[in-house]
Amino acid sequence: MSYTDLREWIQKTDEIGELARIDGADWDLEIGALTEVAEFSSPSPAVLFDHIKDYPVGHRVLVGMIESLKRAAVTTNLPTDIGRNDFIAAWKERLNHPTLIPPRYVDSGPVMENVFTGKQIDVLKMPVPRWHDRDGGRYIGTAHVVFTQDPDEGWINMGVYRVMVHDRDKLALYISPGKHGRIHRQKSFDAGKPLKVAISFGQDPLLFLIASRALPWGAQELEYAGGIKGAPIDVIRGEFTGLPIPAFAEVAIEGEVSPDEVKEEGPFGEWTGYYASGERKEPVLKIHSLMHRNNPIITGAPPFRPQAGADDCSSLIRAAFIWDSLEKAGVPDVRGVACYQNRFFTVVSIKQRYPGHAKQAAIIANQCQTGAYLSRFVMVVDEDIDVADFNDVLWAMCTRVDPENSIDIIRRAWSGPLDPIIPRAEKGLSSRAIIDACRPYEWMKDFPPVSGASKELKEKVLAKYGHFLKR
Numbered sequence: 001m002s003y004t005d006l007r008e009w010i011q012k013t014d015e016i017g018e019l020a021r022i023d024g025a026d027w028d029l030e031i032g033a034l035t036e037v038a039e040f041s042s043p044s045p046a047v048l049f050d051h052i053k054d055y056p057v058g059h060r061v062l063v064g065m066i067e068s069l070k071r072a073a074v075t076t077n078l079p080t081d082i083g084r085n086d087f088i089a090a091w092k093e094r095l096n097h098p099t100l101i102p103p104r105y106v107d108s109g110p111v112m113e114n115v116f117t118g119k120q121i122d123v124l125k126m127p128v129p130r131w132h133d134r135d136g137g138r139y140i141g142t143a144h145v146v147f148t149q150d151p152d153e154g155w156i157n158m159g160v161y162r163v164m165v166h167d168r169d170k171l172a173l174y175i176s177p178g179k180h181g182r183i184h185r186q187k188s189f190d191a192g193k194p195l196k197v198a199i200s201f202g203q204d205p206l207l208f209l210i211a212s213r214a215l216p217w218g219a220q221e222l223e224y225a226g227g228i229k230g231a232p233i234d235v236i237r238g239e240f241t242g243l244p245i246p247a248f249a250e251v252a253i254e255g256e257v258s259p260d261e262v263k264e265e266g267p268f269g270e271w272t273g274y275y276a277s278g279e280r281k282e283p284v285l286k287i288h289s290l291m292h293r294n295n296p297i298i299t300g301a302p303p304f305r306p307q308a309g310a311d312d313c314s315s316l317i318r319a320a321f322i323w324d325s326l327e328k329a330g331v332p333d334v335r336g337v338a339c340y341q342n343r344f345f346t347v348v349s350i351k352q353r354y355p356g357h358a359k360q361a362a363i364i365a366n367q368c369q370t371g372a373y374l375s376r377f378v379m380v381v382d383e384d385i386d387v388a389d390f391n392d393v394l395w396a397m398c399t400r401v402d403p404e405n406s407i408d409i410i411r412r413a414w415s416g417p418l419d420p421i422i423p424r425a426e427k428g429l430s431s432r433a434i435i436d437a438c439r440p441y442e443w444m445k446d447f448p449p450v451s452g453a454s455k456e457l458k459e460k461v462l463a464k465y466g467h468f469l470k471r
């Protein structure tokens with residue numbers, strides 16, 4: 001096990017030279033803007049904010065936890081020198097043969113160093129940032145973990161669903177339709193009951209990472225996290241909810257979401273790069289108890305416009321999930337998967353084995369649990385295309401696609417209020433383009449040969465004449 005809690009994780013990140021510290025920033029927009037700048041710089045460090053305006057020294061905010069492959073490796077118990085393809089392969093292997101270790105319930109933990117109930121509760125005693133200038137409030141939950149229990153089936157889910165502060169003991173919890181927490185909420189409301197929730201707002205980055213993945217319905221994400229860590233996750237049992245709360249969490253609350261009280265949530269700068277879901281009335285989360293460590297650290301991952309590249313940790317893990325789903329659905333000879341622009345554009349390469357192979361891969365990649373929500377384009381390419389090289393991908397699209405024949409549309413698929421292309425009144429469904437950018441199966445043997453010198457010839461001429469190219 002590489003580290004125990006967030007504080008040890010920060011130390012490790014510092015040791016590998018990937019931690020920046022910024023003192024003096026304002027919780028109001030400055031932390032958000034600095035986070036955006038750090039995220040789009042290369043290399044992109046994790047940033048620990050301290051001496052935050054209006055707050056006691058030591059009340060901190062940490063962002064950029066898994067923005068580099070090295071930090072993602074530290075977090076997910078993989079070697080720090082791992083490369084892109086090995087990282088995907090390791091995750092694919094984990095999904096194929098998951099190790100599940102149930103959490104260990106303990107009586108107490110650092111999270112209980114300070115416990116508040118009733119009138120003593122005030123979440124704004126912590127430096128909760130206002131991340132983007134049009135945000136409808138301060139968001140305490142962007143890199144947190146929301147625990148809920150299925151009222152009928154009993155299993156416990158972890159999800160990342162954004163949390164806005166209404167006031168000192170009231171929060172807004174926004175869960176998109178179709179997410180597990182939303183189905184738990186619906187089941188509770190249908191039974192005329194509030195939804196009990198426990199939320200940690202600063203915790204081992206692994207828990208955040210696992211909570212934000214689309215594991216199958218019924219899968220207990222805490223057990224997956226334990227499996228990856230190689231040790232059970234220590235949790236206390238929430239007194240009010242009975243739900244697990246990570247014992248080493250920095251900040252946590254217990255509370256309930258009631259069907260009877262609603263209040264405006266949003267707008268929020270979202271991962272699409274827009275404030276698309278605007279402001280809606282959402283059920284209010286009333287806090288029953290607030291607990292935090294001394295000098296608490298809030299973890300943050302505010303969304304910004306998606307990055308073009310396919311090499312951020314989240315895209316690599318998404319690729320591994322989609323690849324795993326393709327294999328589990330029996331699609332043979334998948335050679336690569338890459339995700340661009342977050343959920344919007346997925347590329348799969350296959351070695352075409354039979355007519356229809358490409359279409360089958362495309363539809364499963366687009367409609368498996370990880371691929372289905374709010375995606376836009378899925379493209380299938382032949383095995384000679386490097387899915388991680390966007391030039392290669394574009395070249396395949398421009399030369400092996402006959403738009404009239406190679407593009408299909410899936411209509412009325414899973415989307416939601418965050419989708420910028422759907423008018424506000426109609427949120428919920430969107431279409432997908434399936435692009436078959438493989439050489440047409442029927443005549444692929446006659447497809448024009450690819451031009452360009454062979455690798456061997458290039459190596460040979462470089463060895464002989466390469467010095468002429470150097471300046």
Ligand SMILES: Cc1cc2nc3c(=O)[nH]c(=O)nc-3n(C[C@H](O)[C@H](O)[C@H](O)COP(=O)(O)O)c2cc1C
Pocket residue numbers: 142143157158159160161162163174175176177178179180181211212213214215301302303
């Ligand atoms: C930083 C971050 C913020 C997220 N915010 C939300 C959100 O506000 N609402 C939501 O429904 N999903 C949000 N998600 C996506 C869910 O966490 C993700 O779909 C996850 O699979 C949900 O868990 P579930 O599959 O157990 O429902 C967010 C993900 C990340 C990484």
Ligand SMILES: [Mn+2]
Pocket residue numbers: 157158159180214215216217218219221
């Ligand atoms: Mn889940």
